[in-house]
Every structure is written in C-alpha cells, then in structure tokens.
Amino acid sequence: MYIAKQVTMLFSALLLGMSFLVIPAAAAEDIKIGVLTPLTAGAHSLGKEAVRGAKIAADYINAKGGVLGRKIKVIIEDDAGQVEKAISGFRKLTSRDKVVAIIGQIHSSNMLALIKPAENAGIPIFSTQASNVKITSSKSPNVFRTAAIDPDRAEAWVGFFQQNGFKKIGIIAENTDYGVGLVKLLKTFNKERSLGLSLKPFIFDKNSRDITPQLLQLKNWGADVVINIGVGDVAYLIVKQAYDIKLFPETPMVASFDWPSQPIFWKNLGKKGNYLTYISYGHPNQKLTAMGEWFKAEFERLYNDAPIFGASNAFGQIVMIAEAIYHAGSADPAAIMNALEDYHYDNFNGPVKFDRADGARWHQSSPPILIVQHTAEGQSLGDGTILYPPNLQTGSLTKGSR
Template identity: 50%
Template sequence: MKRGRLLAVIGVVIAIVVIAAGYFLVARPRAKGPIRIGVLAPLSPPGDYMAGKLIVRGAELAAKYVNEHGGVLGGRTIEIVVEDDSGTPEKGVAGYKRLVTEKKVVAVIGQYHSSVCLAICPIADQYGVPLIATQAAAAKITEGHYKAVFRMHAINPARAKLWLEFIKKMGWKKIAILAENTDYGIGLLEETKAMAKEMGLAIEIKDIVFDRGTKDFTPQLLDIQAWGADLVINIGVGDDAYLIIKQAYDIGLYPKVPMLASYDFPVRPEYWKNLGDKGNYMLFISYYHPMMKLTDLGKWFKAEYEKKYNEPPVYTAYNAFGAVVVVAQAIEQAGSADPAAIIKALETGTFKSWNSDAVTFPRGEGIYWHQWSPPMVIVQYTKTGQKYETAPIVFPEEMKTGEVYLPGG
C-alpha cells in the first residue's frame, strides 16, 4: 500500500514536472517572446554596402513602428536580426541559413544584388521561410515561381521598357550600354536588347560587359566616344557606377553625351560629395520622388527617419521599412508566426506599405509571380548639388514635372 502510494506520488510529480517543463520550454516563450525577422543585405564590399546600411535603417524603424503600435499576435514585439551578405552569393546563402537555423527568424527581408537573391531562392524554398526581396531586380527571381520568394521592387523588364520608351521619345539611335557581369547587369542588358526588337525600335546597341570591381573604364569609354553614342546607359552598381561617371566626364564623353543610371543611387546623400560638378545632368531611374504621395505609413516613416538620421529617406530605406511592416501584417492576418502560414497570408492578403495601401503578391503569370511593382520614373539633375525633391521628373509623360536638358545640344 505504502509502495503504491509512493509510486502514485512520484507519478504525479513527474507529470507536473513534464507539464511545467513543456509550458516553460514551448508554450510560454512562444506566447511572450519577440518574433524575429531577418534582414539579409550587403554591408561590406564587394556589395553595395551603403544600400545595405539603408536597408537596415528602414527595417529597424519598421520594427519600432510595429512595436509602438501594439506589436503582433496580441502584443508580441518584432525583433530585427541582421546578416551581411557582402553582395556575394555564397555569403548570402550562408547568411540566410544562419538566420533561419540559428536565429530562428520567421521571414527574411532585404536583398539588393540579384545574383545573391537568385542563389538564395531555392534555399528559401527548401527551408520554407519566406524571403521578401526589397531591391533585387532580375526577372528570374520571380520567373522561377519559388513558393517562398516574394518581391516588392521593380523588375528588369519594366525598367528596360521604361528607358526604351524614353529613348524612342528622345529619338536617340545609338545606345551604348556598360553593364556589370552579374545577373542584374547581364539580365538588364539582354532584356533591353530583346525588348527593343519586340518594340520594333530602329536603334543600334553597343554593349560592353565589364567585370564587377573594375576600376578603370577609360578604354571602354574611349571606345564609346569614338563610336558616337547618343546615350550611355550606366549599369554599374556601387563604386563602379561612380567611377564610370567620373571617368566619362574626364575624357569629355559625359555630359556632352547624356548618361542614364540604371537605378537610384544619385538620390543618396554621398552622390554630390563624390562627384561634385561631374554629377550634374545625370538621368536616372527612380522608384520614389518626394512629389509622390505617401501613405500614412510612409508619412510616419519619413518623419521618424528625418528625426533620427537628419536626412531625407530614400527608396532603399522606404522599401525595407515596407517589407517588414508587410511581414508583420501577414503574421497578424495569418494569426500565427509560422513561416508556412505567413507565406499563405502573403499570397492571399492585401497589405499597407509606404507607397500603397493595396500591396498584394498573387500567384501571377510568368515574372509576375509573388510580385508587387512600385511605379518608376526617370529623373534628371539640372544643377550641381541639387536637392532630390527639386530635380524634375522627365519621364513618363503623365508624371513629368520638367523637360530633359541636354548640355551637348
């Protein structure tokens, strides 16, 4: 009898210990601990580390926004965990795996270099943790129809289409394209050539593909000058993009021959510091202009960013902010921080971001799979040191605020 009572007591104690352990180990931390969102971005060379820094700034302010507005799932906070991909595919893959397996993030945002993003896409599908690309533009990213990969940035075909329509409007015939040998550069070059044919444009394209990290572009620029280009399209990223402008200016090619930058690096604060007079008259693709209307989220971000960093936010930071708040809304809509549930919510839900209150990622056709595209414009600087908000939008026609100025006539 005594033995039986003893066994019963031991049984009850074991049961209490198991239940308590289960509660403390599983249930309690999940209920109250922060939900981690990973940021994977280039924070060191050869990646565009300035872009990475802006992505991190945007994501951190997004976490602040969500946490100050009650968190998610009944008060749980969002915590940002950052990994550096250095703009290289191998570091990107390692960083994604570390975020998912060690840091236990429920989603990963960021991605600036298409080559890195493309290397991560199959890994994201394998782990089933959603990846929202904020500024990787290669068409293949969404064309691959990866279950866990989403994008809220302009795709290369749309960019190529925009500048080909611009070229058509300007009546330019000889177009030189300097492109880095990455998925972004080569992809954009190929898209441009294919689309020019499709559109029936009678233009001649001189394409020069260079090794990323090249420091001297003078021979190629001399070649372009001798060829008599009407427009130079600069598909360099980071330091290379700046060096192309500087060196083209030095040999008298630019601004006599106009140059169009393939993305919005001229909006960054260091642009004028690096280039001075040499940066004037630059044409560039942009996805945000201060004249554009912001949502309430966008307005909150702009005010907070300016307060914290004493400079106006740029698209890279805006979009990282947008990606984190979209993930937070997806968690809320799914009622769970489970990555599979978040993917389902992203596919079916409608979300608020900085530039739209109707962001969606449907299972679209072709390149429009899990894709949300921001509007794009071509902007031109017309004065040295000009503030971005006063630079005119010169294309497309329906959004333009000024005419193209060609110093070479």
C-alpha cells in the first residue's frame, strides 16, 4: 500500500519547465494551505522567514498554472509561540478558512499540542522546525516533518565535545518541551553510552529576563562549554548576559539551532555575538535541488540576503503539498496524506520519502547538521568556520577574546 512511485523528477520538471494545469485556473476555487507560525513574541523572526518561504512557494506554483487548475493560497496565522494561540489559530484555519494542510510550526510544545486536533480535523500538519522526538514518534498519520530531530542534534553535540576534549558541559535550557527534552536526551546519551561527561543543566522560565544567576553558577563551576537552548529573544539574552559576566566568549557557547545565521543576529548582539558557535542545517555551498537553487536565487533577489533553513523548508513543504495534491488528483486532505506517504518528493535540499518507520523516524526527513562558528563580527553562515562534522570541517574552534 505504501510502495513509493518514482515520479518525483517528472513533477519537478513540470514545475520548473511548464504548467501542470488540468482545468482553467480561473474557473476553480483556490486551494488554501495554512501557515501557523510565531509572528509576535520571542521567535517572531523565525516565523517571518517561514512566511516568506511559503509565499514564494505559492507564487512559484501559481506562475506555472497552479495545481489541478487551481491556485495555491497561503493563509497566515500567528501562534505567538503559545500553545493556546496555536490551538485557536488551528481552529480558525481549519473551520473558517478551510485549509487542506498546515505548515509553519517552530515550537515543539505547540506542535505536540496540535497532533490530536490535526487527527480530529483529518488534515496533514508539517513541522517546519519543531524538533522534539515525540512529534513524529507519536506515529500520527497526520504528522510530517522535514526538520532536524533532537537525537541528531545531540549526536552532533557529543561528537563536538569529544573532538575538543570538553568534559564539563553547562546547559541553559528553557522550560519547554524543546529545552527539557534536549536536557533529558543528553542525560540519556551520557548514561547509556558511558560518555563520562559532567552535565550541569539549568532550566529557566522562557519568559524570564534575567538568566544571570544561572550563568554565574556555570562560570563558577568552570564549564568547558555552555549549550544555549533558548528560542527567540531569550536566546539573545543568554548571550548578552553571559558576555556581560565574562562567561562568554572566554568559555565557548553553542546555540541549539541556526538563529545566529540570521542578519538580525548582528543587529541584536554586535560584537557580543562574535565567537558564538551554532547548529546549522546546511551551508550556502551545499548542493541543492533545482527548485532549491531557484528559491535561493529568488529569495536573494527579493530580500538581498540568503534564506535561512526555516524559509527554505517552508518553501519546500508548500511545494511538496502541491505535488501531493497533483499525485492524488484531489485537494481532499485524506488524499493528500495518502499521496505524501505513497510518493517520493524533492525538498529544496534533496529527496524526501515519508516512511512509516520506527520511533522518531516516522514521516521524518532529516537535514544535515553542522556546527559553525562566527570568528569576525558581521559574518554570514557562508563566511563562518565549519567545526563539525570532521568530513566537512574547514577549521578548528577559535578561542574567544574581547
């Protein structure tokens, strides 16, 4: 029932080279896809990038004639990074706007809270950047993800620690499914693999505006490295306050995802952000699919900057949903979900297959994970030093100085 049909290249060629109209687009109602993402509060900059990617995807598809003779229309809804607003936004998108699928989730807590509503509504929902393992290990037929999962992130951290001889690992994590889940995962890795790491985690309220007491304890403890597991504004706050007490950059700090690759990073932190290391889900020099190359060029034309992962992934998710509609011959959500399982797809960065695999690999496609360091103020991702993995390494960790 779930045997993949090898037709991805055909659809990609149709997208890139010609229309895939079936009936006149003007005669049919738009197909609506929801983008439920944070546009206010802490992670608003990530949500904004996801919206940019989704809108470019709709324009890309519609310029080729739409799908099944219908235009794609994205409906934007702000979840403000809060579970309650995510649920109310979901209800609006499904009940009033009648979307056939939803993308855009950044926060793991929100995404987890939306699994049952998605099942009840019978529509597919994509995690654009939410990474908690429970999202896909739920084995929900409605859940799909083309973003990193936390075990992959933790694997990269452990390899990086071993590469640099780090033993005393300070962790500053927000009190969310994302933050708490990563702390638990690192503890599990350390115990089950007998890594011999000394972990000192602090869980803080994600709405806190003073992390200094916890950071001072990590400084006095003599951490070899500090992991910054904050999302949005509080992640910047951790860097600023660690710099002010001379914990960072004297002690290396690793951000838990690619927010330091955004242009706003240097506007927010200036010199205080230099020497920060961070997880990245790719690199400007990596090989992209044909549609990925098109998107990168179009994004740079529109915004005079390279797209971050969240923008590229949102673009790819909208295109894959449109492709599933094409394969299904219908915009019925149940038919879309079946087609998402039955076919191979192309995302911006490579092929995707949504398998009914075990554990967190259910309906999961993972990007590559790099650890990158900024070594000069104003650097972009492409200018930074790749520290990990060893086969892609372009340099060694630079010790921070003021």
